[in-house]
Amino acid sequence: MIKIAVFGAGTWGIALARLLAVNGRDVTVWSAIPTELKSLSTTHRHPNLPGMExxxxxxYTADIAEACAxxxxLLFAVPSPFVRSTAKKAAPYISDSxxxxxxxxxxxxxxxxTMSEIIEDELTKQKRSARVVALSGPTHAEEVARDMPTLIVAASEDEEAAKAVQKAFSTPTFRVYTNTDRRGTELGGAVKNVIALAVGIALGLGYGDNAKAALITRGNAELxxxxxxxxxxxxTFSGLSGMGDLIVTCTSMHSRNLHAGMLLGHGKTVEEAKTEVGQVVEGINAxxxxxxxxxxYKVDxxxxxxxxxxxxxxxxxxxALASLMGRDLKRE
Structure with a gap:
């Protein structure tokens, strides 16, 4: 039986932990917040994933050495601002295998x-090494937690590592592809959140589908x-971790970044929007x-x-719209 440790007890980490456990993996969840672990272990539910058991x-453990052993x-599912500190804590207990x-x-x-580069950086500092794979795509936790059909990409220059992740994570409802462009895959996952903020702002201002489609399309061109x-x-940018992730993040009401953008379009401050969303808004961080x-890179x-x-x-x-629409005319 494959043994997997999930670092992070947020919606995405727990949705994946459940998916893996239901499909026969031995899963341990680590969190730096003991109260989270106690709630999960006693209720078998996550407050932000209603209907999931x-x-x-x-x-469950708050001991990172125990989690790694x-x-x-080892699955890193903590919010991006905490990837480095988590990797630093875990590195002494990570083996090359x-x-x-x-x-x-x-x-x-x-x-x-990128996040995988941060993990490698912390491992190198502590004279450790491991094969790191980025797993990214159009994957809302709320749908994965309900076993709704989902496609994702395992990306690594080490094709055997990507294939091993593909095999470990694939289920009847969770189809994993591979590619060798880890940086591009991660770049898509980060920048699409910023574009989703833009789409949300446009919706908050009362603009329609034409503006939404324009921002998604031109946002992908920028990416x-x-x-x-x-x-x-x-x-990479026409695939699941590029246009695919961009579409789902810019169109779904599950999207925290879209929600935050809409609040900004309604006149809320950044802090007010973050408070109302109530979870990490990765686009603001990125x-x-x-x-x-x-x-x-001198890119417009x-x-x-x-x-x-x-x-x-x-x-x-x-x-903002007048500023964008008033730019010099050019070829697409």
Whole structure:
């Protein structure tokens, strides 16, 4: 039986933990918050995933050494701001034989590293190594928790590692593909959250489907330009972790980033929007790094830059459309 430790007891980590456990994996959930673990272990439910029941076979621990011991796969599902600190805690207990899977989506502002690169960085600092795979795609936890059909990508330059993750995570309702463009896969997972903020702002201002479609399409063009400039594969951005993830995040009411954007469009402040959403809004965290990457690689990203200006108080949301529409005319 494959043994998997899930770091993080948020909706995505728990939805995946349940999926794996129901399909015959030995699953242990680690969290730095003991009260979360107590609630999960006693109620077998997650407060933000109504209707989902967790198998009684799942294990829970606040001891990261215990979580790592004897596992085949370590799954990082903590919010992006906590990936580095979690990797630092776990690194002394990670062995070379273990596979590491990251499902957190974001880019670290200070270093411009993706989440899997952060994990590798912390392992290297402690003279450890492991094979790291990014698992990303259009995957709302609320639907995975209900066994609704879902497709996702396991990405790594190490094809055997990606295939091992594909085999371990695939179920009758959860189909896993592989690719070798880990950076492009992770870039798509981070930048799409920023575009979803833009779509939400537009909806909050009362704009319609035409504007939504335009922002999704041109947002993907911005993502593709950046990815290609960073050496990623163009086809990644038309796949599940590119356009696929962008569509679901920009159109579903499960999307925290879309919700936060709508609140901003309604005139809420950033802090008010974050409080009302009540969970981590990854697009807000990824925004500074996305802007820095655009500048570093000299890529024009007007939608991303407009969102940055709105959140930074330099541009009123109501004036953003005029700013975008008034740009010089050009070929698509």
């Amino acid at each position: 967790l198998p009684s076979t799942m294990h 004897g596992k085949d796969i 273990q596979l590491i899977v990251d499902v957190a989506k974001g880019i670290e502002d200070k270093t411009l590293m 593709s330009r950046l990815g290609i400039a960073m050496g990623c594969k163009p086809e 925004l500074p790094a996305a802007c820095r990457l655009a500048k570093k 990203m007007p939608i991303v830059q407009s969102v940055d200006a709105i959140l930074g108080g330099r541009l009123a949301a109501s004036n």
